[in-house]
Amino acid sequence: MTDMQALGKRAKHAAQHLIRATTAQKNRALESVAAALERQSHAILTANCVDLDAARAKGMSEALMDRLSLQTRLPAIIRDLRTVITLPDPVGTTFDERLLPNGLKVHRRRTPLGVIGVIYESRPNVTVDVVALALKSSNAALLRGGSETIHTNRALIAAIRDGLTADGALPADAVLFVDSTDRHLIAEMLKLHQYIDIIIPRGGASLHQFCRENSTIPVITGGIGICHIFVDESADLDAALPVIHNAKTQRPSVCNALDTLLVHQAIAESFLPRVVNHLADSGVTFRAEPRAQAILDSVSHHGKVHPADADDFDTEWMSLVLGLKVVDSLDEAIDHIAAHSLNHSDSILTRDMSHAQRFINEVDSSAVFVNASTRFNDGGALGLGAEVAVSTQKLHARGPMALEELTTYKWVIIGENHIRS
Amino acid sequence: MTDMQALGKRAKHAAQHLIRATTAQKNRALESVAAALERQSHAILTANCVDLDAARAKGMSEALMDRLSLQTRLPAIIRDLRTVITLPDPVGTTFDERLLPNGLKVHRRRTPLGVIGVIYESRPNVTVDVVALALKSSNAALLRGGSETIHTNRALIAAIRDGLTADGALPADAVLFVDSTDRHLIAEMLKLHQYIDIIIPRGGASLHQFCRENSTIPVITGGIGICHIFVDESADLDAALPVIHNAKTQRPSVCNALDTLLVHQAIAESFLPRVVNHLADSGVTFRAEPRAQAILDSVSHHGKVHPADADDFDTEWMSLVLGLKVVDSLDEAIDHIAAHSLNHSDSILTRDMSHAQRFINEVDSSAVFVNASTRFNDGGALGLGAEVAVSTQKLHARGPMALEELTTYKWVIIGENHIRS
Numbered sequence: 001m002t003d004m005q006a007l008g009k010r011a012k013h014a015a016q017h018l019i020r021a022t023t024a025q026k027n028r029a030l031e032s033v034a035a036a037l038e039r040q041s042h043a044i045l046t047a048n049c050v051d052l053d054a055a056r057a058k059g060m061s062e063a064l065m066d067r068l069s070l071q072t073r074l075p076a077i078i079r080d081l082r083t084v085i086t087l088p089d090p091v092g093t094t095f096d097e098r099l100l101p102n103g104l105k106v107h108r109r110r111t112p113l114g115v116i117g118v119i120y121e122s123r124p125n126v127t128v129d130v131v132a133l134a135l136k137s138s139n140a141a142l143l144r145g146g147s148e149t150i151h152t153n154r155a156l157i158a159a160i161r162d163g164l165t166a167d168g169a170l171p172a173d174a175v176l177f178v179d180s181t182d183r184h185l186i187a188e189m190l191k192l193h194q195y196i197d198i199i200i201p202r203g204g205a206s207l208h209q210f211c212r213e214n215s216t217i218p219v220i221t222g223g224i225g226i227c228h229i230f231v232d233e234s235a236d237l238d239a240a241l242p243v244i245h246n247a248k249t250q251r252p253s254v255c256n257a258l259d260t261l262l263v264h265q266a267i268a269e270s271f272l273p274r275v276v277n278h279l280a281d282s283g284v285t286f287r288a289e290p291r292a293q294a295i296l297d298s299v300s301h302h303g304k305v306h307p308a309d310a311d312d313f314d315t316e317w318m319s320l321v322l323g324l325k326v327v328d329s330l331d332e333a334i335d336h337i338a339a340h341s342l343n344h345s346d347s348i349l350t351r352d353m354s355h356a357q358r359f360i361n362e363v364d365s366s367a368v369f370v371n372a373s374t375r376f377n378d379g380g381a382l383g384l385g386a387e388v389a390v391s392t393q394k395l396h397a398r399g400p401m402a403l404e405e406l407t408t409y410k411w412v413i414i415g416e417n418h419i420r421s
Numbered sequence: 422m423t424d425m426q427a428l429g430k431r432a433k434h435a436a437q438h439l440i441r442a443t444t445a446q447k448n449r450a451l452e453s454v455a456a457a458l459e460r461q462s463h464a465i466l467t468a469n470c471v472d473l474d475a476a477r478a479k480g481m482s483e484a485l486m487d488r489l490s491l492q493t494r495l496p497a498i499i500r501d502l503r504t505v506i507t508l509p510d511p512v513g514t515t516f517d518e519r520l521l522p523n524g525l526k527v528h529r530r531r532t533p534l535g536v537i538g539v540i541y542e543s544r545p546n547v548t549v550d551v552v553a554l555a556l557k558s559s560n561a562a563l564l565r566g567g568s569e570t571i572h573t574n575r576a577l578i579a580a581i582r583d584g585l586t587a588d589g590a591l592p593a594d595a596v597l598f599v600d601s602t603d604r605h606l607i608a609e610m611l612k613l614h615q616y617i618d619i620i621i622p623r624g625g626a627s628l629h630q631f632c633r634e635n636s637t638i639p640v641i642t643g644g645i646g647i648c649h650i651f652v653d654e655s656a657d658l659d660a661a662l663p664v665i666h667n668a669k670t671q672r673p674s675v676c677n678a679l680d681t682l683l684v685h686q687a688i689a690e691s692f693l694p695r696v697v698n699h700l701a702d703s704g705v706t707f708r709a710e711p712r713a714q715a716i717l718d719s720v721s722h723h724g725k726v727h728p729a730d731a732d733d734f735d736t737e738w739m740s741l742v743l744g745l746k747v748v749d750s751l752d753e754a755i756d757h758i759a760a761h762s763l764n765h766s767d768s769i770l771t772r773d774m775s776h777a778q779r780f781i782n783e784v785d786s787s788a789v790f791v792n793a794s795t796r797f798n799d800g801g802a803l804g805l806g807a808e809v810a811v812s813t814q815k816l817h818a819r820g821p822m823a824l825e826e827l828t829t830y831k832w833v834i835i836g837e838n839h840i841r842s
Contacts, residue, residue: 016759019783092782100804104793111785113815193633197815212614216633218640218816239838246840338437349838360833361513362440364532372525372836381841382832383521394534394618394829395639396817408815411803412781415793417660417770419667420802 002180004188007142008195011115014173015140018112023089025169026136030085033135036163037078037128040155045071047155048124055148063253067122068149077128080386084132087385090404091138094412105414110407112138114197117217118388119186121146121203127156130200131175133388137406140174142196144189146203147181154179190215200389200401220401222366222391225255225344226316227374230262230333230359232350237271239371240349241278247347247373249282253318255390256345256367256377260313260323262333268292268326273299275324280304284320287312291326313340330355334362341365343392345374366392366399423601425609428563429616432536435594436561439533444510446590447557451506454556457584458499458549461576466492468576469545476569484674488543489570498549501807505553508806511825512559515833526835531828533559535618539809540607540632542567542624548577551621552596554809558827561595563617565610567624568602575600611636621810621822641822643787643812646676646765647737648795651754651780653771654685658692660792661770662699668768668794670703674739676811677766677788677798681734681744683754689713689747694720696745701725705741708733712747734761751776755783762786764813766795787813787820 021029037044048070055065070077090110097107116139120126127143134141145153157177164172178185190199193216200220201211208221229247231240247258263271272295276286280301287308288296296305305324313323313336327333337346347369348359356370367377379387379400387400397405442450458465469491476486491498511531518528537560541547548564555562566574578598585593599606611620614637621641622632632640650668652661668679684692693716697707701722708729709717717726726745734744734757748754758767768790769780777791788798800808800821808821818826 019785098804104797106803109781114785212637218814236838242840243838250841356835360530364440364535365831367832367834370833370835372834372839373841375841376525376834376836376839377832382527382834383519393639398829399832408819410786411788411798411820412791413788413793413797413803414777414791415797417657417664418793418797419663420671420794420796 002178002182002185004178004185004192007176007178008115008192010173011140011142011176012195014171015112015114017171018138018140018174021138021170026089026138027085029164029167029170030081030132030135032167033131033160033163034078034081036159036166037074037081037156040159040162041074044074044152044155044159047151050151051149060148064122068124068152070124070152073125077125081128081132084136084386087136087403089136090407095409102418103416104418107412108409109412110404110409113406113408115140115142115195116406117142117144117189117192117196117199119144119189119199119201119203119207119211121207122149124149124152124156126202127153128160129386130388131160133386133403133406135170135174137403139406140176142176142178142189144178144186150179150181153177186210187214190217193217202389218396220389220391220397221393222344222389223255224316224342225392226259226314226340226342227256227344228260228262228337228341228346229258229374230327230330230337230346230348231264231267231271232330232348232352232355233264233266234351234355235267235349236351237267237274240271241274243349243371243373244275245279245282247375248279248284248322249320250373250375252320255316256374257318258322258374259315259317260325260340262325262327262336263292264333265291265326265328269295272296272324272326276301276305279322282320284322286322286324288324289326292324295326316342330358334359337363337365344390345369345377347372347374366390423599423603423606425599425606425613428597428599429536429613431594432561432563432597433616435592436533436535438592439559439561439595442559442591447510447559448506450585450588450591451502451553451556453588454552454581454584455499455502457580457587458495458502458577461580461583462495465495465573465576465580468572471572472570481569485543489545489573491545491573494546498546502549502553505557505807508557508824510557511828516830523839524837525839528833529830530833531825531830534827534829536561536563536616537827538563538565538610538613538617538620538638540565540610540620540622540624540628542628543570545570545573545577547623548574549581550807551809552581554807554824554827556591556595558824560827561597563597563599563610565599565607571600571602574598607631608635611638614638623810639817641810641812641818642814643765643810644676645737645763646813647680647735647761647763648677648765649681649683649758649762649767650679650795651683651748651751651758651767651769652685652688652692653751653769653773653776654687655772655776656688656770657772658688658695661692662695664770664792664794665696666700666703668796669700669705669743670741671794671796673741676737677795678739679743679795680736680738681746681761683746683748683757684713685754686712686747686749690716693717693745693747697722697726700743703741705743707743707745709745710747713745716747737763751779755780758784758786765811766790766798768793768795787811
């Protein structure tokens with residue numbers, strides 16, 4: 001039986017050691033982990049085959065099997081881990097330095113969060129990604145992966161811990177794994193606020209909801225988006241087509257993929273048929289509200305345009321489906337987004353900079369774009385080098401979470417025996 | 422009956438308007454609120470008398486009655502509100518500006534959190550403090566005060582809303598009040614994650630625990646501290662006495678007051694009797710562990726030193742009691758703090774800068790001090806101009822929370838019809 005209290009205690013104990021780790025020690029430990037993953041690749045891929053066989057026997061879809069497979073991906077995952085070694089270490093950096101009138105010297109200094117709890121589904125690459133970012137930011141990680149990847153994760157964690165032990169500078173307990181498929185342990189984990197400082201769920205809406213409702217530990221929710229592009233009256237329509245195509249089709253199963261296209265009424269008649277023609281060739285089908293539908297009825301669209309249902313504009317499609325809606329104005333576009341967005345990624349295509357500015361100010365999403373595809377809301381794409389999650393909540397971190405977002409800060413106050421009067 | 426869903430919806434609606442408020446509009450609205458509080462001072466103080474009479478009839482202690490009374494404090498509270506008008510507006514400020522190699526222009530921009538839910542006890546000054554900081558940072562506030570101050574709060578909120586209405590630029594619903602003493606409404610409020618973005622409890626440990634266990638909204642916990650001063654071997658002992666005296670006695674009922682004094686063994690024999698003599702005159706009594714007790718047994722201390730019980734070092738005294746402990750080394754001091762601190766405020770008195778540096782790095786508290794009183798962990802004292810709470814948790818904000826800590830950020834990405842490849 002897995003003793004979650006004991007796991008939590010070990011993780012916290014390891015975190016107390018990690019506070020003292022230097023950047024050089026952490027980088028050497030990560031390199032040792034990378035080398036161990038390479039040495040143990042065969043065992044890892046064999047374990048992955050066990051998971052893949054079980055998934056096949058259960059009739060898992062090819063798309064889900066693909067998320068689970070490491071067979072061709074392990075070298076890239078190890079390469080990503082080595083990228084983290086090259087990223088700057090946020091721990092110990094200072095900000096808001098000031099000298100108060102009474103002579104107190106004050107600054108804020110970045111420190112690790114402590115223990116990061118991650119609860120995730122399918123993709124075993126998350127195991128290595130999270131470990132790399134957690135260790136580089138001096139945090140311990142307590143991981144609970146999906147039951148369908150337990151053999152893969154067990155092998156990955158064994159290699160990672162071997163790598164830490166071989167190097168010796170960081171405790172092996174800096175990385176701990178809930179080696180059980182018992183779902184009750186998730187609820188137990190969510191109550192370990194004495195030991196765990198943050199819970200990052202990575203999975204579907206129901207996992208996020210379960211965590212929010214059951215956790216006594218702060219939870220980062222995100223990774224779910226209903227993403228919009230608004231094509232304004234003044235947009236460069238020739239340039240807009242490839243942006244829309246990219247946002248919808250480049251990787252339709254991810255959270256920053258486009259879900260709903262809003263088109264200004266002044267250009268809808270000419271532009272909507274072009275959108276349908278341009279995207280239908282890539283297999284996209286459409287859900288159009290009545291005004292969009294009326295425009296498209298008059299053109300040939302090979303049965304790809306269907307009337308939108310009541311909840312279609314509240315659906316994250318995760319597939320080659322696109323909602324279409326005509327709006328009268330920028331205001332209506334902003335209001336539609338406020339009503340239907342999940343505050344992930346929303347974009348305006350326009351040549352009117354005052355409209356762009358209003359969109360930036362008034363659309364309350366983790367990332368707002370002007371003349372760019374929503375697909376850029378991602379730690380790698382925004383220059384952070386990596387990410388542990390994309391947050392759509394407002395506290396602590398918003399958008400891609402990388403190394404800095406895995407730290408907190410402390411106030412440091414240096415006096416000369418100052419007293420408060 | 423108070424309809425919490427309806428209150429939440431109104432607050433969120435107001436928050437959507439506040440996103441568009443300019444700094445000038447917010448400052449004018451705050452001045453209008455200040456003027457309304459002045460105009461309605463008589464009604465407010467009369468309502469406060471109703472609460473004070475009821476408290477007296479219930480036999481409330483003088484100390485608690487004092488927290489509740491506004492009779493001499495209203496001008497100072499209004500002055501503090503006007504101070505907030507002069508503070509810089511964090512909303513709209515940008516950071517982390519960068520140009521990516523692909524030409525995308527990226528920055529992060531501060532935006533309001535949205536709706537701030539505050540659940541507090543006794544002190545009605547919190548009502549005005551929170552409103553001032555919430556409005557200045559473009560947030561709506563939904564307030565639930567203590568039952569013992571409901572008449573005062575009702576009068577304050579009426580004046581505040583009158584001030585907003587008189588000015589007209591911000592919606593009166595930017596400030597909403599749960600006008601009921603029904604405690605079930607707190608549990609209801611904690612589930613309004615659709616409308617409220619952050620819960621800030623201000624009160625005792627049980628309120629914080631209740632919020633952590635029942636909220637589906639992120640909760641900022643804090644305001645409770647077991648604070649330490651470690652007097653190192655090399656400390657300037659003459660200068661140390663007034664610092665210890667200040668930390669313990671200047672305002673013993675607050676969270677950054679000193680609870681435990683740790684003294685290096687090399688100086689304990691000479692220094693501990695001086696501490697007892699210096700502080701006993703101010704009415705301080707002591708709880709000493711055996712080594713400290715043994716040193717103090719040999720000196721006269723008028724019966725003020727008692728043996729420490731098992732849980733005395735885990736007690737926030739909130740009164741003129743001080744725990745005393747002798748430690749062998751800096752390491753033992755750091756370990757003791759790790760085991761007993763609530764990560765609020767801890768200080769080292771030393772002339773050894775390598776010890777100071779280790780203390781700063783290894784003590785994991787919201788504020789760490791070198792040669793200064795713990796009493797400085799406070800928004801005003803650290804130069805923030807005000808505070809809504811002192812956070813001891815690690816996510817979002819740590820230590821004093823002022824205007825910037827009531828904001829989140831969004832990523833802004835500006836392209837030239839960029840697509841992701």
